Amino acid sequence: MKRGMRSFIAFLAVFVTAAAVGAEEPAAVCDVPDSFVSSDTDLARVTAAIKEQKRLDISVIGTASSMLPGPNGAHFAYPAHMEDALKRLLPGIEVKVNTHVTPRTTTAEMAAGLKTILDQDKPALVVWQAGTADALQGIEPDDFHASLDSGLDAIQDAGADVILVNMQFSPRTESLLDVSAYADIMHWAAQQHGAVLFDRLGLMHAWADQGTFDLYAATKDYAMARKVHACIGRALASLIINAAHLDGEKLQTAH
């Protein structure tokens, strides 16, 4: 419900570039309210990496909702779209996205595996998608909170910025799987650690409210799932650009 309010402030919506990513990809048009791609928290490490090293290394860590099933799923999932959009928006900058996506891993397990990833990737930014596996397995919210805390500490100790990505909005399973408690914890954890939260749950909720996507649809077709991931990837790229204060000039030239 908290997120339903977002539709009321949809007039704040900005248009996220709908340029097609990859020839085979249907161009997805999706309005993203401004509040989802802006943050009070700065991605200072990202800004520094781009200005000083002309490169941006990002590690994406997550579970099954950070990928798509089916052939070539990774190619159509949001991390790939985020990478493409960033490359477009940041010409002359070497953008590298490493994805570490393992289905069914809880936040505690992901937090335990962070060190290896951080040592190996040396990212300026970690995009950490969490919460769904914990909600599915009924992990105690307090334990979830503690795992998030330790993971966020580890990432920040390694000198990287963090964007937390919360759950998908899944209206069909809402009566079976209540993610709100976990979403609230992610909100507070991000606030406490000065991390950025990408509110995927709220954004997809807004899309459902606005009729951008029919998230109730029962389908075996991959088209909608791919479009949703394309939109999420681009929204994440916008959030990174905004929170790292990469100037608007650059955005303009990128089109």
Added chain:
Amino acid sequence: MAANLRLASTEAVARAPAAPAPAFSTERDLRLDLFRGVALWLIFLDHIPQNVVNWFTIRNYGFSDATEIFIFISGYTAAFVYGRAMRERGFVVSSARILRRAWQIYVAHIFLFTIFMAEIAYVAATFDNPLYAEEMNILDFLKQPDITIFQALLLKFKPVNMDVLPLYIVLLLFFPPMLLLLLRQPALALIGSAALYVLAWKFDLNLPAYPNGVWFFNPFAWQLLFVFGAWCALGGAQRLSGLMRSPVVLALAVLYLIFAFAITLTWYVEPLGRYVPNWLSEWMYPIDKTNLDVLRFAHFLALAALTVRFVPRDWPGLKWPVLQPAIRCGQHSLEIFCLGVFLAFAGQFIISEYSGGPLVQIAISVIGILIMIATASLLSWYKAVEGRSPSSRAKAANADLAGGEA
């Protein structure tokens, strides 16, 4: 002895007037029915996630929600009904009635669970979308129906929104000794309850759930509200009445409600969030529903203080026809609660299966409440009919109708 028994059994039919001068009030307080009825409507509305009408429910205006009202009033009425039974018929008889009530609620819970299983089996059979490959794992438990159903019977597996009745069952199971203590040493009972609440927080006491985790409503924490309600019913309310009239209490309650409202507002209007100082957020969050956060409990107390002050027991409004539907729903709380859970399932199902527009949501909300009112009226009618028929009178008295309202 015979006279005593007869007296007790007629009085078991609740609203019977005038008992032989006990220390606490014997007349049914219609305010309880009214607010419990309203709470049942709010719980129904809150259980439909996609619902614009939810904007009117109290959880959007402060920390506590309808659950607090429901549990408090349930404690109050349980003490009201069984407290009298315990005084007049003793510990064994009243305990037996309390346990029978717990059994009835258990059966109602399992009935709801069956309906829920039917719904998810349908979703599992019909819904597919590659976007939600991860979320669909929630249906995995259907692959192990033996374990799932067994865990549900043990009250360990509880689907979303089906947590209140198991809490109520556990609270009733432990109510007989608590009630005895409340009747003999009310202050000690209340202190004991508060101590258990503190211990639950300190040592993370809770009951285990299946497949993982703990109960959504921690009985060790929520018992405080139930026992507090019971304590109020057994004379505590009179003891507090001086405090309730104090302008200082009024001012504190109003200030706290304004504070809670302001904080709640920052959840919905994100830009306002930056006006909440960090130290306050750190201290305040998370506002834990599972363990009945002190902030929630205080919010309920503030609401209750205002209510008691501005809605006196003899408030003429309680006779207004417009409030009778809510009062009637409150008088059949178990049935109407279950119906509300079912209607919320059904409403949510219609919204996700067909159309989810605001008009449909409003229609579903209104129709749902009308069905609840109609059912409550029907139940009142049944009760009136059974009460009138001479052959059933004795039976009705034995059939624990008062318990039916606890």
